[in-house]
Amino acid sequence: MKPFRRTFLAAVAATMAFGGTACAQTGTATETYAPTVGQAGKDVIWVPSPQALVDRMLDMAQLTPRDRLVDLGSGDGRTVITAAKRGAKARGIEFNPDMVEMARRNAQAEGVSDRATFEQGDIFESDFSEATVVTLFLLPSLNLRLRPILLDMPPGTRIVANSFDMGEWQADETADVGGDCTSYCRALKWIVPAKVAGTWVLDGKTLELTQSFQMLEGTLRDGAATRPITQARLEGTQVRFAIGKDRYVGRVDGNRMQGTVNGSRQWQAARRRS
16 A cells, blocks of 8 residues: 555645645546645645654544544545544545545555545535544644634534644644654644633622633622632633632533532532623
C-alpha cells in the first residue's frame, strides 16, 4: 500500500513553499490513482501528515469507541482509518472524488470499512453536527471560517488540528511530535465551551459573567457589595472560578450550574431570564 497522505484546504497562492505549479485533479478514480505532494484541486494542496502526529492528535482527543469522529479534508483517510482502528465510528469529508475512492479502498484493505466511511463534499456545506471529535488540517484563514460553526457544536466537543490555530480562540492544549517528523509536527486541541455569558443567581447573589471563548470574567454582587471573580475558565461544560479564597468547581447544564465550593459545600446557580 502506498504511504498515506493528507489534504488541507488552502489558497494556492498562500505563502507555502511547495515549488512549481500544481495540477488540478480531473478524471475518474482508478485502482492506480496516486496523488502527488503539492497537487492542487479546488482550493486544495496536498501534503504529508506523519502517522505519529495523527496518533498524537487522537490521543489528545481522548478518542474512545463511544466517539463519533469527523475529519474535515480527509484525503486518503489516514485519520479516519486510525480512529476506526481504535473502535470509533469515523467519517471523512473530502472534495476530491479520487481521494474519496482511494480512502474507501484503504479502509477496506485495513478491515475497518464498517466503521470508516467517506463522502465527497465541501466541508463548508456539509453537516457534521453529530461529531464528538472533529479533526482538521487547514490554514488559519479556513480555521477562522469554520470557527463559528465549531463553537456552535455541543459543549465538550473536541477539536484537534494539525499545525494551525484558531486566531483569538486559544488552544486548550498543544503538543509537538518529535522523532522522524520534520514539518507540520504540532497538534492543537480545543474543547467547545458552554455558553455562560449573562446574569446568574448564585445562592441568592447576582453573578455577572462575560465570556471570551473558554475564558471568563465577572463579578458577584451581594446587595451593595461587589467582588470580582478570578481564575475563571471553562472546559466544555466544566466551569472553575474563584471568589476571594473560595474555589468554585462545577458543571454547566443549559441554564443551570452546580458544583462544590472548596471541595465540600454545594453551590448552584440559575441563569436570570431577561
